[in-house]
Amino acid sequence: MRNIFEHWDDLKKELSGKYTMLFLDYDGTLTPIVSTPGKAFISQEVKELLIELSRSPKCKLAIISGRALKDIKNKVGLKNIIYVGNHGLEIEGPKIKFASPISPRCRAGLEHIKSDLTQKLYSIKGAILEDKGLSISIHYRLVDKKDIQEFLSIFNEISAPYIVRGKIKVNSGKKVYEIRPPVMWDKGKVVLWLLARQQFLLEKNKILPVYIGDDVTDEDAFRALKKKGLTIFVGEQGNSEAQYYLKTTEEVTEFLRLISDLKRK
Numbered sequence: 649m650r651n652i653f654e655h656w657d658d659l660k661k662e663l664s665g666k667y668t669m670l671f672l673d674y675d676g677t678l679t680p681i682v683s684t685p686g687k688a689f690i691s692q693e694v695k696e697l698l699i700e701l702s703r704s705p706k707c708k709l710a711i712i713s714g715r716a717l718k719d720i721k722n723k724v725g726l727k728n729i730i731y732v733g734n735h736g737l738e739i740e741g742p743k744i745k746f747a748s749p750i751s752p753r754c755r756a757g758l759e760h761i762k763s764d765l766t767q768k769l770y771s772i773k774g775a776i777l778e779d780k781g782l783s784i785s786i787h788y789r790l791v792d793k794k795d796i797q798e799f800l801s802i803f804n805e806i807s808a809p810y811i812v813r814g815k816i817k818v819n820s821g822k823k824v825y826e827i828r829p830p831v832m833w834d835k836g837k838v839v840l841w842l843l844a845r846q847q848f849l850l851e852k853n854k855i856l857p858v859y860i861g862d863d864v865t866d867e868d869a870f871r872a873l874k875k876k877g878l879t880i881f882v883g884e885q886g887n888s889e890a891q892y893y894l895k896t897t898e899e900v901t902e903f904l905r906l907i908s909d910l911k912r913k
């Protein structure tokens with residue numbers, strides 16, 4: 649992985665010559681990771697940058713999150729951009745509206761797991777269950793170190809039979825597990841789908857997709873965009889399939905400012 653600022657001079661040329669489709673993850677990318685998901689708010693500075701980018705005729709913006717669509721829309725609060733919630737199970741934007749069909753049976757399964765987890769995790773302080781409609785998240789950032797083992801074994805015991813029977817899929821992220829329907833749909837597939845839509849409107853080689861994300865589910869998008877665009881991992885250089893990295897969310901802000909300045913010219 650390469651530091652994106654060190655290669656800015658070369659990238660600048662490519663970025664200014666092409667229409668940019670900017671895909672941004674939310675938690676850990678636009679906002680620092682916080683103790684509970686409800687506390688992750690976007691700064692005024694980032695918000696203003698996003699507004700500016702969304703108004704540029706040379707740029708299109710999509711926020712791609714594991715949060716429920718309604719939640720991520722409220723958190724960002726901008727019109728005329730694309731929102732992807734639940735890692736792609738829900739999409740909404742100008743002239744786009746999509747919600748992955750979830751069978752009543754699958755939802756019933758999620759309900760069952762939810763009530764099991766609620767009951768059995770009751771004794772574990774700090775475990776937070778979040779029902780996101782099409783999926784369920786269990787956050788354990790606030791669980792005490794001494795309880796982690798017990799938390800994990802309860803979680804595994806409850807989820808394993810469903811996984812084995814192909815009823816659910818489980819994603820793991822930063823101190824969170826996500827239980828979702830067993831559909832083959834992820835951030836990578838969504839990005840390619842959105843890109844194809846856009847390419848239909850513009851000439852193919854005139855669009856440059858740029859993806860910035862910090863977590864395991866973003867790796868699907870990094871893989872999907874390999875050789876197609878710029879992929880940027882947020883965090884210390886390490887195990888990621890992205891081509892570039894930015895160390896912190898502050899550096900993401902700095903990078904967005906560079907793009908915004910470039911697009912204003």
Ligand SMILES: [Mg+2]
Pocket residue numbers: 673674675676677861862863
């Ligand atoms: Mg993230």
